Amino acid sequence: MAEKETLVTVALTTEEKIKEAATKIFIEKGFAATRTRDIASEAGINLALLNYYFRSKEKLFEVVMTESLELFLVGLEEILNDVNTVLKDKIAGIAIHYIDLLKKHPDLPLFILTEIKANPSRLDDNVVVKEMLTQSNFYKQLEATTQKKVEPMHFIMNMLGVLVFPFVASPVLRGTAEQSKAEFDQLMEERKHWIPIWMEAMLKTLQA
């Protein structure tokens, strides 16, 4: 039994197989470039089953998008609203959390950004990111630090920029090949240490 060879035997239902295949291909190629036949083939199932379980390509995509947003945001809110940590701790926590997440799912940010831009209503139905941020304890601590000298949103952008952008830009920054995958991951690992330091340095520029 080939299945016994893996530690936890995977016995996916047809529905799960479709969803996993769809997640892989949608995130890799985006909604418009994805063919339902490719999903069916990747899942190893008959094309009709896709419509049998999920009604349509659109509906299936919505499931994948909702779960992707959840994956991206889960764990964030509790860090943002932890009353036991100061700003620097939260920044460090976010850095570690997201670099670990994005090393596992490097395509996730570009997927979300592209599909939200293509159809902003996808976001409405799920979460309003900006509100989640601006009403957080994190944001209040940030405001206390910036003291109205500068819009706190600048530092949200800076944080997301130094944290997420390397993954978004990696296809362009890395040479074409795979050779540098390990080096890239090594760089990202280093950034867990540096990002809190850099963020603090940027925030300190206000004291001048």
Added chain:
Amino acid sequence: MAEKETLVTVALTTEEKIKEAATKIFIEKGFAATRTRDIASEAGINLALLNYYFRSKEKLFEVVMTESLELFLVGLEEILNDVNTVLKDKIAGIAIHYIDLLKKHPDLPLFILTEIKANPSRLDDNVVVKEMLTQSNFYKQLEATTQKKVEPMHFIMNMLGVLVFPFVASPVLRGTAEQSKAEFDQLMEERKHWIPIWMEAMLKTLQA
């Protein structure tokens, strides 16, 4: 004559009309989601003319992508290799240059990143970004500053992150509506001033 009403009378050739329409729609929706009929309609020409002038959707796209990459990179190389400026000047120059460019073409980065990822060979034929960076005078000055204490590529990523990411993420960060377009541009304008300061602060963390 309606054409006389605009200052510079626009007398676009059919080929130019197609290219402009294609540029608009490809950048807005991406290659896969773009229909040749939409381009023809936007250009106000017969569908067959698209193939008459550009052979295929693919070939037309390549023209648009090449010009987009050029638009994104033109002006950069001369800043990077200016022998009369120090690192901080170059950073300030890059910030101003790109914020002006991206205020005009906010969709450009996401377009390039998405399409390069979908088909990395598109980059080979044009430029190798990483090499252009690492062989520049800018990079040498950066290396002189970081003094092997940390990989200079970290600061390339930081610079691009704080500079470009806000535009890439704007559909997610801004509420759905248009109401905040002006506010967003105002924030970006402020960043011309702050980015050099933030970058310097991050670079100074090495002296500790």
Added chain:
DNA sequence: CCCCCGTTTAATCAAATGATTAACGAAAAT
């Protein structure tokens, strides 16, 4: 044993889509 019902399959459909063709027109060349 057989019937029922959820699942699966192969075949097929209709619409969308990129591309081509043949005819037409008009301006330039002869």
Added chain:
DNA sequence: ATTTTCGTTAATCATTTGATTAAACGGGGG
């Protein structure tokens, strides 16, 4: 004036693509 060339158009083609259908399959309950 006639021919040639280039641009343009409407119609059409072949393929792709999302979706549906009717039949077959197969296990559980009666």
